[in-house]
Amino acid sequence: MVSLIPKKLLLKMYTTMLRIRSFETKVAELFAEGKIPGLYHLSIGQEAIPAGACLALEKGDYLVSHHRGHGHMIGVGLQMSKMFAELFGRETGYNRGRGGSMHLADFDRNILGANGIVGAGIAIANGSGLSAKLRKTKQITICFFGDGASQEGSFHEGLNLAAIWKLPVIFLCENNQYAFSYPSRLGCPVGVATRAMAYGIPGMKVDGNDPVAVYGVVKKAANRARKGEGPTLIEAITYRWRGHWEGDPDQHEEIYRPRQEINEWLKKDPILRFREKLLRLGILTETIDKRIKKNIETEVEKSVKWAESSPYPDPKEMDKDVFATMRVILE
Amino acid sequence: MKEITYRDAIREAIQEEMERDETVFIMGEDVGVYGNIFGITKGFIEKFGKERVRDTPLSETAILGCAVGAAMTGLRPIAEIMYVDFTGVCFDQIINQAAKMRFMSGGKIKVPLVIRTNGMGAGFQAAAQHSQCLEALFMHIPGIKVVLPSTPYDAKGLLKTSIRDDDPVIYLEHKLLYFTKGLIPEEEYTIPLGIADIKRIGDDITVIATQAMIHKVLKVAETFAKKGIEIEVIDPRTLYPLDVRTILDSVKKTGKVLIVTEECKFGGSGAEIAAIIAEKAFNHLKAPIGRIGAPNIPVPFSPPLEEFYIPSERKIEETIQNILKHSN
Numbered sequence: 008m009v010s011l012i013p014k015k016l017l018l019k020m021y022t023t024m025l026r027i028r029s030f031e032t033k034v035a036e037l038f039a040e041g042k043i044p045g046l047y048h049l050s051i052g053q054e055a056i057p058a059g060a061c062l063a064l065e066k067g068d069y070l071v072s073h074h075r076g077h078g079h080m081i082g083v084g085l086q087m088s089k090m091f092a093e094l095f096g097r098e099t100g101y102n103r104g105r106g107g108s109m110h111l112a113d114f115d116r117n118i119l120g121a122n123g124i125v126g127a128g129i130a131i132a133n134g135s136g137l138s139a140k141l142r143k144t145k146q147i148t149i150c151f152f153g154d155g156a157s158q159e160g161s162f163h164e165g166l167n168l169a170a171i172w173k174l175p176v177i178f179l180c181e182n183n184q185y186a187f188s189y190p191s192r193l194g195c196p197v198g199v200a201t202r203a204m205a206y207g208i209p210g211m212k213v214d215g216n217d218p219v220a221v222y223g224v225v226k227k228a229a230n231r232a233r234k235g236e237g238p239t240l241i242e243a244i245t246y247r248w249r250g251h252w253e254g255d256p257d258q259h260e261e262i263y264r265p266r267q268e269i270n271e272w273l274k275k276d277p278i279l280r281f282r283e284k285l286l287r288l289g290i291l292t293e294t295i296d297k298r299i300k301k302n303i304e305t306e307v308e309k310s311v312k313w314a315e316s317s318p319y320p321d322p323k324e325m326d327k328d329v330f331a332t333m334r335v336i337l338e
Numbered sequence: 339m340k341e342i343t344y345r346d347a348i349r350e351a352i353q354e355e356m357e358r359d360e361t362v363f364i365m366g367e368d369v370g371v372y373g374n375i376f377g378i379t380k381g382f383i384e385k386f387g388k389e390r391v392r393d394t395p396l397s398e399t400a401i402l403g404c405a406v407g408a409a410m411t412g413l414r415p416i417a418e419i420m421y422v423d424f425t426g427v428c429f430d431q432i433i434n435q436a437a438k439m440r441f442m443s444g445g446k447i448k449v450p451l452v453i454r455t456n457g458m459g460a461g462f463q464a465a466a467q468h469s470q471c472l473e474a475l476f477m478h479i480p481g482i483k484v485v486l487p488s489t490p491y492d493a494k495g496l497l498k499t500s501i502r503d504d505d506p507v508i509y510l511e512h513k514l515l516y517f518t519k520g521l522i523p524e525e526e527y528t529i530p531l532g533i534a535d536i537k538r539i540g541d542d543i544t545v546i547a548t549q550a551m552i553h554k555v556l557k558v559a560e561t562f563a564k565k566g567i568e569i570e571v572i573d574p575r576t577l578y579p580l581d582v583r584t585i586l587d588s589v590k591k592t593g594k595v596l597i598v599t600e601e602c603k604f605g606g607s608g609a610e611i612a613a614i615i616a617e618k619a620f621n622h623l624k625a626p627i628g629r630i631g632a633p634n635i636p637v638p639f640s641p642p643l644e645e646f647y648i649p650s651e652r653k654i655e656e657t658i659q660n661i662l663k664h665s666n
């Protein structure tokens with residue numbers, strides 16, 4: 008598989024993974040220091056999925072994300088600076104400080120948004136899928152969600168609708184083993200991908216810590232969707248390294264995740280694994296690696312600085328943002 | 339008396355009722371092994387076992403539907419929906435099922451169910467889908483009782499009553515209050531639903547408030563007291579049934595009234611209270627009824643926006659000042 012992918016793309020995958028990790032490591036730091044407010048769900052350890060999946064998309068494709076969505080945003084090329092600005096609650100952020108981490112979106116790029124309600128995006132993705140189908144564009148929609156979301160009614164209703172209407176949607180479940188404290192082995196013992204059978208659509212299970220494997224299945228699902236053959240369900244197996252949200256005590260003391268399990272998964276670090284592979288294949292050298300990391304470090308630093316020095320939004324301006332057709336009274 | 343947090347008062351109520359009555363059980367997301375996101379049910383599995391302390395999948399409709407069915411067949415479920423915003427996912431089970439079963443059966447069945455939600459209210463920069471105050475939605479539905487405590491004392495007494503009540507109750511917990519402290523009796527007590535609490539006695543103006551706003555109003559009342567102005571502060575504690583009598587008695591005494599709620603003012607619970615006062619005590623009013631609530635916008639994330647959004651002590655103070663300007 009690796010040999011079929013251009014070198015440049017492999018390096019981009021690697022860089023994307025590193026950018027996601029650096030961004031989120033910084034988020035954790037800023038949050039711990041009390042510099043950014045809000046709720047933070049980090050995807051450290053899961054970077055291979057957005058890196059592989061987003062690079063398999065075409066320009067103009069739609070993306071629907073969920074609460075753990077920073078990686079998807081970076082994967083499709085949102086700017087770190089405007090993402091940080093949003094987390095700092097500034098006017099220059101992607102949502103002009105209205106949304107924060109759980110609602111990041113970029114409608115100029117057809118990124119329809121993260122979401123604070125688990126499972127909600129699955130139903131919405133059908134809408135952009137139907138829209139593209141009726142407008143006869145070749146756009147597809149990729150919808151990211153967690154194993155927990157596959158326990159919601161919206162998953163089952165959404166997949167059924169997508170299947171019977173043959174909507175051009177890829178449902179990509181990031182099975183990181185837990186929905187908050189609830190293990191996916193209890194919540195969906197048959198496995199998420201297996202459920203595709205019930206709707207008569209292809210279900211594929213993939214190593215979610217291997218960006219190339221993810222790229223491969225998403226490419227396949229995208230081709231199918233673009234040809235009008237309908238949706239695909241992908242289950243990417245991975246692990247969340249951090250607590251459910253920043254501040255989850257399970258990060259530091261064992262509450263629901265056995266420490267040995269965490270340690271086993273830390274050994275499967277998707278970034279280190281990919282780095283070694285690229286070094287072995289001669290695609291990456293230590294010098295290039297250093298340069299990439301240095302660039303990202305600078306990017307993060309500059310972005311945070313810019314975000315932090317950006318102005319806060321004016322509360323008096325909120326009256327314009329509720330409706331498209333009228334202002335509300337801000338009394 | 340002993341000092342306790344709002345969080346622990348809720349915990350004690352559930353624990354005592356589970357010890358008292360074997361038909362009481364609790365289910366919801368992260369209530370078992372994790373012990374609830376605020377630690378309310380920590381240690382409950384060890385005490386009561388996994389059958390009665392049930393971790394559920396992420397399936398709000400299944401949780402509530404299951405609770406309705408169990409309540410109809412002899413159990414007393416406490417169903418937890420993490421944040422009140424998520425009741426949107428399972429609204430049918432609340433408004434069409436739980437609330438209507440008894441009436442539709444010709445009064446033949448009862449649904450002794452408590453729906454608890456952890457996450458009412460703003461102030462955590464949790465943004466539009468994790469910060470709402472939705473009490474007005476529920477009080478509009480006939481067949482469901484609406485409880486919203488503001489202190490540890492009220493939280494415990496009202497929850498015990500809610501669990502023993504033979505009707506569906508939605509019990510709304512405010513996330514900003516969990517770690518506030520207050521005194522409660524060592525011995526067992528309950529508080530009937532539908533009885534308001536006068537949190538402070540005064541003759542000059544009546545201020546009716548709920549949950550987090552009660553605490554702001556009490557602070558403001560302190561500062562007015564120093565100027566010799568005595569504010570009567572009323573916490574309805576339950577919106578349905580609503581203690582109309584306590585409210586009207588106070589308004590008749592003071593002739594002036596302000597209603598302060600954190601929810602969006604438009605179409606809110608404060609609107610119903612204001613309408614009842616206008617209807618039933620119009621001749622006693624010496625000034626127009628004042629009303630403070632959030633503007634009609636989704637809760638914003640950014641701190642300065644959220645601060646602007648949540649009713650402030652300053653606004654409460656100014657509004658009271660303006661109402662007091664009307665001569666007696």
Ligand SMILES: Cc1ncc(C[n+]2csc(CCOP(=O)(O)OP(=O)(O)O)c2C)c(N)n1
Binds near residue numbers: 424
């Ligand atoms: C409808 C709804 N229920 C519950 C929650 C609270 N909550 C947020 S994320 C989460 C777990 C989600 O698990 P999963 O879908 O596996 O995604 P992950 O967090 O593991 O990435 C829960 C319970 C919510 N936001 N929305």
Ligand SMILES: [Mg+2]
Binds near residue numbers: 153155181182184187
């Ligand atoms: Mg998960």
